[in-house]
Amino acid sequence: RSMKHLRMEHGMTLCDLCVDNKRNFVYNLQRFTPQGLKKHENDKQEGHPLCEFCRPKRFYDIVKLHEHLNKDHYKCHICEKQGRPNQFFKDYKMLEKHFDRDHFMCHDAQCLAARFVVFENEIDLRAHEQGVHGTTRRDGGTKIK
Numbered sequence: 001r002s003m004k005h006l007r008m009e010h011g012m013t014l015c016d017l018c019v020d021n022k023r024n025f026v027y028n029l030q031r032f033t034p035q036g037l038k039k040h041e042n043d044k045q046e047g048h049p050l051c052e053f054c055r056p057k058r059f060y061d062i063v064k065l066h067e068h069l070n071k072d073h074y075k076c077h078i079c080e081k082q083g084r085p086n087q088f089f090k091d092y093k094m095l096e097k098h099f100d101r102d103h104f105m106c107h108d109a110q111c112l113a114a115r116f117v118v119f120e121n122e123i124d125l126r127a128h129e130q131g132v133h134g135t136t137r138r139d140g141g142t143k144i145k
Contacts, residue, residue, distance in 0.1 A: 010031070105117065
């Protein structure tokens with residue numbers, strides 16, 4: 001009710017993310033014009049980060065964004081291991097394309113169905129193929145990066 005009054009009578013609004021996440025009384029929260037709210041959301045210091053995959057969805061802070069990314073999207077564990085943290089992908093299909101393009105993925109039907117069967121280097125992939133499947137890639141070719 002007071003939100004409607006604020007909007008109708010004063011042309012102002014509150015930031016929903018701040019209302020939901022700040023431990024403060026509503027009357028202590030900053031009020032914004034529609035343009036001011038956009039500026040607030042995009043502010044590098046006090047704004048609300050955007051999920052690049054769920055645009056225009058924003059999160060209260062970087063911690064909440066990372067909770068969302070870890071829960072709803074996919075992170076590359078190989079990149080993480082190689083010192084490139086926080087390489088996220090919208091869905092498994094996009095992560096699988098990344099695995100195939102940038103790492104060494106097993107293309108055996110069982111491993112594709114199991115998902116996440118990917119290696120840092122060709123030697124580990126070949127050892128997996130030999131140990132698990134009893135063979136290496138039939139074409140004998142190597143992947144050139």
